[in-house]
Amino acid sequence: xxxxxxxxxxxxxxxxxxxxxxxxxxxxxxxxxxxxxxxxxxxxxxxxxxxxxxxxxxxxxxxxxxxxxxxxxxxxxxxxxxxxxxxxxxxxxxxxxxxxxxxxxxxxxxxxxxxxxxxxxxxxxxxxxxxxxxxxxxxxxxxxxxxxxxxxxxxxxxxxxxxxxxxxxxxxxxxxxxxxxxxx
Ligand SMILES: C=C(O[C@@H]1C=C(C(=O)O)C=C[C@H]1O)C(=O)O
Numbered sequence: 215x216x217x218x219x220x221x222x223x224x225x226x227x228x229x230x231x232x233x234x235x236x237x238x239x240x241x242x243x244x245x246x247x248x249x250x251x252x253x254x255x256x257x258x259x260x261x262x263x264x265x266x267x268x269x270x271x272x273x274x275x276x277x278x279x280x281x282x283x284x285x286x287x288x289x290x291x292x293x294x295x296x297x298x299x300x301x302x303x304x305x306x307x308x309x310x311x312x313x314x315x316x317x318x319x320x321x322x323x324x325x326x327x328x329x330x331x332x333x334x335x336x337x338x339x340x341x342x343x344x345x346x347x348x349x350x351x352x353x354x355x356x357x358x359x360x361x362x363x364x365x366x367x368x369x370x371x372x373x374x375x376x377x378x379x380x381x382x383x384x385x386x387x388x389x390x391x392x393x394x395x396x397x398x
Pocket of ligand 1: 248249250251252264293294295297305307308309329330331332333335386387388
């Protein structure tokens, strides 16, 4: 994915303003402001794990820099994982951490590997979270890592929000995959 080539980005909208348009079974998952990891651990009856697809320096979409209030071409740590329930791919998650945010508690992100990011974020009593946005993620957006794409690419629902630790922002986005939808 070369996002700065102005590839067509998903149409992100404030979740609260479009909640009536969301698919009913997925609505509580898209709107929940708690830890998705915690909810998936419960939903999978603790058969939950994180598959790290890639983590390294990269770029975001133009709209992501704007949401993070970061200058374009700001160096970003890009982390892409699949959250699995009972060994099956349930959620593709993509997080963007500006290099300027990699300080203090967020330094631990560099060695996170396949431990869930949520544990790092939600254990911090001073963590703040911005509004949740939702979007339909279409195959032409090229948003999913190749390992997260299903054989039959279909429109999927995703959500994203900015988290703040010590006022430092990072963007977390999550796309619910077909095998998760079939468990609802
Ligand atoms: C932010 C959370 O962390 C989850 C775990 C992630 C990871 O390990 O990269 C990314 C997004 C989330 O689905 C959460 O649990 O809500």
